Structure formats: C-alpha cells, structure tokens
Amino acid sequence: xxxxxxxxxxxxxxxxxxxxxxxxxxxxxxxxxxxxxxxxxxxxxxxxxxxxxxxxxxxxxxxxxxxxxxxxxxxxxxxxxxxxxxxxxxxxxxxxxxxxxxxxxxxxxxxxxxxxxxxxxxx
Amino acid sequence: xxxxxxxxxxxxxxxxxxxxxxxxxxxxxxxxxxxxxxxxxxxxxxxxxxxxxxxxxxxxxxxxxxxxxxxxxxxxxxxxxxxxxxxxxxxxxxxxxxxxxxxxxxxxxxxxxxxxxxxxxxxxxxxxxxxxxxxxxxxxxxxxxxxxxxxxxxxxxxxxxxxxxxxxxxxxxxxxxxx
Numbered sequence: 001x002x003x004x005x006x007x008x009x010x011x012x013x014x015x016x017x018x019x020x021x022x023x024x025x026x027x028x029x030x031x032x033x034x035x036x037x038x039x040x041x042x043x044x045x046x047x048x049x050x051x052x053x054x055x056x057x058x059x060x061x062x063x064x065x066x067x068x069x070x071x072x073x074x075x076x077x078x079x080x081x082x083x084x085x086x087x088x089x090x091x092x093x094x095x096x097x098x099x100x101x102x103x104x105x106x107x108x109x110x111x112x113x114x115x116x117x118x119x120x121x122x123x
Numbered sequence: 124x125x126x127x128x129x130x131x132x133x134x135x136x137x138x139x140x141x142x143x144x145x146x147x148x149x150x151x152x153x154x155x156x157x158x159x160x161x162x163x164x165x166x167x168x169x170x171x172x173x174x175x176x177x178x179x180x181x182x183x184x185x186x187x188x189x190x191x192x193x194x195x196x197x198x199x200x201x202x203x204x205x206x207x208x209x210x211x212x213x214x215x216x217x218x219x220x221x222x223x224x225x226x227x228x229x230x231x232x233x234x235x236x237x238x239x240x241x242x243x244x245x246x247x248x249x250x251x252x253x254x255x256x257x258x259x260x261x262x263x264x265x266x267x268x269x270x271x272x273x274x275x276x277x278x279x280x281x282x283x284x285x286x287x288x289x290x291x292x293x294x295x296x297x298x299x300x301x302x
Contacts, residue, residue, distance in 0.1 A: 032271075034267065034268060034271035035264070035267055035271075037264075040198070040199065041124075041126055041199055042124075042126075048264075048267075048268065048271075050268065050271040050272055050277065051277070058278075059277070060277055060278050060279070061268065061271075061272065061277040061278070061279050062241075062279060062280060063241065098126050099239075100198075100199055101237075101239050101284065101286055101291060102237070102286050102291065103131060103182075103200075103201065103202040103204075103290075103291075104126065104127035104128065104129075104131070104201050104202065104291065105126040105127050105199065105201065106127065106239065106284055106291060106295070107126075107295065108241065108282070109241065109280075109282045109295055109297075110241075111280075
C-alpha cells in the first residue's frame, strides 16, 4: 500500500513539474528597486533594479517592465518604489517600453516584461 | 497608438513606415497634420507603409484612425519632415568604451546631437560626421544607478540612440559595460 501511495505522489509531482514548462509563466527574478522610469509612449513603467537576480548566482543591474495591462501585482503593491524588494516572474526580451525622444517614440530595451510581481514593505 | 514614422526626412512620393499598435488589417486612415488623408491596411496590426503625399516643405504630425479609435494624443506627437533634399538619420555601426568615455562610429552625426541611452540622456562632448563621443558620467541617470551599487561593480547593457535634426537611429546599439 505504501508503495502505491509513494508511486502516486511521485507521479503527481512528475505531472505537475514535468508537463508544465517553467517559462510558460515566466522566469523567476528578484531585486531591489533603484528607481522607476516612466515609458511615456507605451504607458508602462520600467523599474531599475540593483542588484537584480535572474535565477543564477550572479547579480546584475538593469530594468524590467511593469505593465498595468499584463503584469499581475501582489502585496504589498509597492512596485517601482526605490528601496523596496521585488520578487516575481518575467518574460525575457519583450519590447514593452517605448519612450518619446524629440519627434517620435523609440523602443527602450529592457531585460523583459514582468508577468507577476510582489513587493516587500517600504521599511 | 502611433510610436514613430521612419525615415524622418522624406520628399513627396517616398514611402514611410509607421510603427504603432491597434492598426486595422483592412482600413486605417493616415493623416498629415490632420489632413491629406490616405487609406492603408496593416498585415500585422503594428505597422503601416504609406507614400508621402504632395506636401509643401515642413514638419508634419502623423496620426492614424480606424474603427478602434484615433492615435491623437496631446502629449505624444510623431512627426516627419518633408524636404526636397532628405538626409538619412544617424546610424551606429560600432562602439567602444575607455574609462568613462564612449566612442561611437557610424554615419550622419552632426553638430547638434543628443545621446539617449538606458542610463538617460546627455549631450556629446564631440561629434564629427562618422564619430561621436560622450561621457557615461554625464548621462542623466548615471549617478542614481551608481549610487545604488554601493561601490560594487555590476554588468550592464547600455542601449544607445543618437538623435539630431535628421532623425534618430531606428534600432538602438547594444554595448555591454561594467560600471
């Protein structure tokens, strides 16, 4: 009986973790917000993180985009506030930030688009 | 929504590409300063290609409307410049960094350029035809980013645009740096 239960549990884990691609909901990220950058043409917001962890041991610095149309926010909803830690998932390489420069908008390349994000409190 | 029209400098009869979103696959109306209406279709919903009508020399605001609405936005105006002698906007073919100074090689740099990057904007320290130099520490957000690093070095991707009276490079140039 124990063997059957063990096999069932193992099969469930296999089903959940192997049949669902990790990138379907994005890759994980975590970082400390330095400052927000308004994307003036696309009505989204790039958030500059230092440090920014993208699932490996190496910390980098750079921006990820928060979109009110496609990013799911979680408590404490302090997205882009300097000094607040952020944790969530993102899709790399999505062009979701356009900025106005002189006579037109230009694509502002970022590391990716957040799919969901939660934050710490301010202090 | 209209993001840009390229190239910036054109003459009547030239074709421009309008990048944006919400374009109809069947019928869009393209306006130049609210007039000179052209009909256009969009295969992908994000770009339109139209000829420049017979307009007199000058700068014209480009807007698009369709059944979904209008791109008119008082805060964001996208322009083209009609001239009998259009010149190409700047292009960047390579970039190198030495200390805090970035050297760009390309074409179309003039005496009135603005550098726009992921670390903010600045005015170049020098530019002549095929080369342009600017300082990282003069970029508007450099100090803010540097301060947040607490003295540690970090890898950073710097995307670079150059804008002047003839337009702006269409695709940003990518430069990997450590600051």
